[in-house]
Amino acid sequence: MSKFLAPFELTLAIIKPDVCRNPCSLQLIRQIILENNFYFVDTRITRLNKLEAEKFYVEHKNKFFFNRLVTFMSSGLMSVHILGRENSIKAWRELMGPTHVYKAQYEAPNSLRARFGLTDTRNATHGSDSPDTARREISFFFPDFNMDDFYKYHEEAFRNNEVVFDPERWVHKIKDAKAQKI
Numbered sequence: 583m584s585k586f587l588a589p590f591e592l593t594l595a596i597i598k599p600d601v602c603r604n605p606c607s608l609q610l611i612r613q614i615i616l617e618n619n620f621y622f623v624d625t626r627i628t629r630l631n632k633l634e635a636e637k638f639y640v641e642h643k644n645k646f647f648f649n650r651l652v653t654f655m656s657s658g659l660m661s662v663h664i665l666g667r668e669n670s671i672k673a674w675r676e677l678m679g680p681t682h683v684y685k686a687q688y689e690a691p692n693s694l695r696a697r698f699g700l701t702d703t704r705n706a707t708h709g710s711d712s713p714d715t716a717r718r719e720i721s722f723f724f725p726d727f728n729m730d731d732f733y734k735y736h737e738e739a740f741r742n743n744e745v746v747f748d749p750e751r752w753v754h755k756i757k758d759a760k761a762q763k764i
Contacts, residue, residue, distance in 0.1 A: 588668040590741050592623060592729060594719040595665045595674055596708035599658030601698055602627075608661060611694060611706070612752060615665065618677055621740050623664040623732070624724055625752040632656045638722055647703060654703050662723045663752070666740055671716060674709045681705060 595615070601607045615622070630638065635656040642648045665674055679686035679693020683705050686696040698706035710716035717729055736756060739745060745754040 590666060590668055590737055591670040591713065591716070592664055592666045592720060592732065593670045593674050593710045593716045594708075594723065595663045597661040597663075598704065598706055598708065599654065599660055600700060600704045601706050602659045602661055607698055611698065612661070614677070614694065615663075616747070618673065619667055620670065620674070621666040621745065621754045622747070622752050623666045623740070623754065624727060625664075626662045626723060627659055628662055628723065629659050630656045638719075650703050661752075664720055664724060664727065671710055671712065675711065678707045678709050 597608060597611055601611060632652060635652040636643075639648065639651055639655070642651060667673060676690075677694060679690035679695040681695070682702050683695055683699035686693050686699060686705075690696055694707050695705045700706075710719050720727060720729060739756045740754070744757050746757055747754050
């Protein structure tokens with residue numbers, strides 16, 4: 583029997599362009615993520631072009647909001663993260679709050695979307711909704727990241743908090759990287 587209460591998971595987190603335009607809000611959201619016991623396994627600042635945004639959101643292609651979403655998500659820089667912790671998918675989704683900003687303000691007033699979201703499209707954050715989605719979304723933004731290798735070589739160090747936080751890169755690094763396969 584594992585000594586851990588829940589599985590250590592990885593999830594994708596996006597802080598959307600509207601938040602990234604305001605460095606103070608971006609910094610505050612990242613700090614809230616840290617305070618909620620997430621590890622920043624990897625971080626990337628990026629901008630999607632329209633074709634990349636269409637590919638990322640392809641499951642919404644036939645929905646009325648698709649063009650608005652693609653246009654918005656390709657409108658500026660995004661802060662994209664691989665977050666890790668026990669039950670990270672569920673925990674990140676709870677921290678984000680409901681997709682619809684007004685619902686978030688009513689049902690989860692301390693959530694990120696309630697505090698930082700503007701509209702249902704400009705709702706501050708995105709997160710994976712399942713392990714399969716997390717794997718697909720992580721590989722989209724971090725094509726060189728191997729999730730299987732992470733679990734094989736690095737998960738234990740993260741579980742045991744054998745990591746240090748690098749605030750310049752917004753990532754946690756394994757304390758004794760020489761002992762770990764990189």
